[in-house]
Amino acid sequence: MALNYSKQVMEHFLHPRNIGEMKDYDGTAQVGNPVCGDQLDFFIKVKDEKIEDVKFLSFGCASNIATASILTEEVKGMSLEDAKKYDWNKVVMELGGLPKQKIHCSILAVEGLQKAIEDYESKNL
Amino acid sequence: MEVYLDNSATTKLDPRVFEAMKPYFDSKYGNASSIHKMGQENNIKMIQCKEEIAKLIGGDPDCIIFTGSATEANNMIIKGVAKKNEDKGKHILISSIEHPSVKKSAEYLKKYGFEIEFIPVNSDGIVELDKIKKMIRSDTILISVMTVNNEIGTIQPIEKIATFAKKNGILFHTDAVQAVPYINFNVKAWGIDFLSLSAHKFNGPLGIGIAYLADKRSITPLIHGGGQEYNVRGGTYNIPGIVGVTEALKLAYTEKEDAIKNVSELTQYLWKRIQDEIDDVSLNGSSEHRTSNNLNILFRRIEGEAILMDLSVKGIYVSTGSACSAENLRASSVLSEIGLKDNDLNSNIRFTLSKFNTKEEIDYTVDSLVDTVKRLRSFTPIK
Ligand SMILES: Cc1ncc(COP(=O)(O)O)c(C=O)c1O
Numbered sequence: 055m056a057l058n059y060s061k062q063v064m065e066h067f068l069h070p071r072n073i074g075e076m077k078d079y080d081g082t083a084q085v086g087n088p089v090c091g092d093q094l095d096f097f098i099k100v101k102d103e104k105i106e107d108v109k110f111l112s113f114g115c116a117s118n119i120a121t122a123s124i125l126t127e128e129v130k131g132m133s134l135e136d137a138k139k140y141d142w143n144k145v146v147m148e149l150g151g152l153p154k155q156k157i158h159c160s161i162l163a164v165e166g167l168q169k170a171i172e173d174y175e176s177k178n179l
Numbered sequence: 180m181e182v183y184l185d186n187s188a189t190t191k192l193d194p195r196v197f198e199a200m201k202p203y204f205d206s207k208y209g210n211a212s213s214i215h216k217m218g219q220e221n222n223i224k225m226i227q228c229k230e231e232i233a234k235l236i237g238g239d240p241d242c243i244i245f246t247g248s249a250t251e252a253n254n255m256i257i258k259g260v261a262k263k264n265e266d267k268g269k270h271i272l273i274s275s276i277e278h279p280s281v282k283k284s285a286e287y288l289k290k291y292g293f294e295i296e297f298i299p300v301n302s303d304g305i306v307e308l309d310k311i312k313k314m315i316r317s318d319t320i321l322i323s324v325m326t327v328n329n330e331i332g333t334i335q336p337i338e339k340i341a342t343f344a345k346k347n348g349i350l351f352h353t354d355a356v357q358a359v360p361y362i363n364f365n366v367k368a369w370g371i372d373f374l375s376l377s378a379h380k381f382n383g384p385l386g387i388g389i390a391y392l393a394d395k396r397s398i399t400p401l402i403h404g405g406g407q408e409y410n411v412r413g414g415t416y417n418i419p420g421i422v423g424v425t426e427a428l429k430l431a432y433t434e435k436e437d438a439i440k441n442v443s444e445l446t447q448y449l450w451k452r453i454q455d456e457i458d459d460v461s462l463n464g465s466s467e468h469r470t471s472n473n474l475n476i477l478f479r480r481i482e483g484e485a486i487l488m489d490l491s492v493k494g495i496y497v498s499t500g501s502a503c504s505a506e507n508l509r510a511s512s513v514l515s516e517i518g519l520k521d522n523d524l525n526s527n528i529r530f531t532l533s534k535f536n537t538k539e540e541i542d543y544t545v546d547s548l549v550d551t552v553k554r555l556r557s558f559t560p561i562k
């Protein structure tokens with residue numbers, strides 16, 4: 055099988071954006087995939103119903119790191135409504151494609167972000 | 180710099196082996212089954228090769244069957260023994276850490292009413308004979324335990340198991356693919372019924388394996404064809420491959436002392452530097468009963484594939500377990516068999532060295548690894 059990552063995936067893996075912890079977050083979530091064992095933590099800071107800042111931590115494969123990296127880059131500054139609807143297909147596209155068995159990494163990243171938004175919303179009803 | 184540390188996946192062809200093979204591609208290309216001189220000369224060459232191999236492993240030349248790979252040899256033996264002996268019994272014991280070519284061949288047999296049981300390993304990654312003693316039954320027809328595990332390099336007590344199997348009238352197979360040149364085989368004296376080898380794991384060519392069958396009548400053939408290999412395995416003799424595997428095996432054993440000395444010094448040096456310079460690491464599998472080319476290391480809190488890719492960018496080639504893991508997302512079952520916690524199952528790297536590695540390469544590897552681990556640990560959510 056091929057594990058031929060695109061240039062974009064490698065670039066984000068080697069230089070992930072928005073990576074690291076956030077202390078004064080408004081919403082956070084931890085997601086994991088029981089099959090591959092990978093894990094992502096998301097943190098968001100919200101202002102005027104927009105994602106003012108977003109950060110993530112990763113225990114995961116190269117594409118786990120890359121998908122979370124590009125996703126955070128894309129949704130920074132976006133309204134919560136739009137960010138919640140962000141499609142994992144778009145993540146895959148932006149990265150110039152993912153190997154078939156790595157598509158789930160992008161789904162995990164999108165799920166993690168959605169849950170962090172839900173966490174914020176549940177605290178700010 | 181490029182550093183190849185994935186020698187359990189495959190190895191570089193020794194240039195001397197390549198030289199030995201060349202004439203059989205472009206001038207001595209006769210079909211070894213042909214009656215004319217060009218054919219018969221190759222037939223004689225093949226017989227000489229079998230004699231040479233037999234000497235190196237302490238067996239009989241007539242028991243050697245050339246295959247296309249060890250995967251084929253393992254399939255031939257597991258399925259062939261089952262078919263031939265199904266009237267005697269349908270119970271087969273294999274170790275829980277076998278290569279997929281043994282494991283899946285055995286599992287395939289379940290469809291035909293065979294009962295497959297897995298012999299557990301201890302936390303060192305070693306099969307204990309006492310466990311086998313408790314598992315055999317009157318209908319057990321075959322025990323299969325690999326000589327050396329491909330992921331953690333642990334050496335199994337196959338001589339003892341072979342003796343025990345013989346005493347109980349059970350056939351014994353060992354997948355010896357990772358054992359060359361670390362184990363000096365004495366197939367006949369040890370009472371091994373079947374053994375599998377693969378040339379590309381010891382600096383020989385791809386596409387040639389060996390099935391050693393102490394008694395060819397104890398299997399039903401899988402590959403029917405033109406009567407080659409005593410009707411046990413059809414297919415035109417792969418003379419370049421046969422010459423290659425013979426030369427590679429010969430070099431591996433005649434030069435074993437220097438090669439092992441070099442490899443084990445480098446492996447120990449690699450492990451020492453890793454322990455000195457990186458915290459939260461541990462060695463998977465027995466530190467004592469393992470081949471000196473293998474280090475399978477747990478790097479806590481970071482993910483194996485990320486380590487592998489980061490090193491790969493730096494020109495260092497390692498693996499996360501076995502080569503199959505690129506196709507399979509699930510963590511290695513060998514590591515869960517030796518009792519690694521769920522949290523730790525995805526954080527392992529296998530380094531397998533060869534006689535071609537140098538100290539400079541190992542230094543470059545550790546220097547790079549220190550940075551890789553530091554980077555990945557800087558953003559791990561695992562405490
Ligand atoms: C222990 C073991 N058995 C069998 C095989 C299969 O060998 P081959 O590549 O010749 O099919 C391998 C290598 O992948 C192995 O490590």
Ligand code: FES
Pocket residue numbers: 087090091092093114115116117118156158159162508
């Ligand atoms: S392999 Fe599962 S998140 Fe990447």
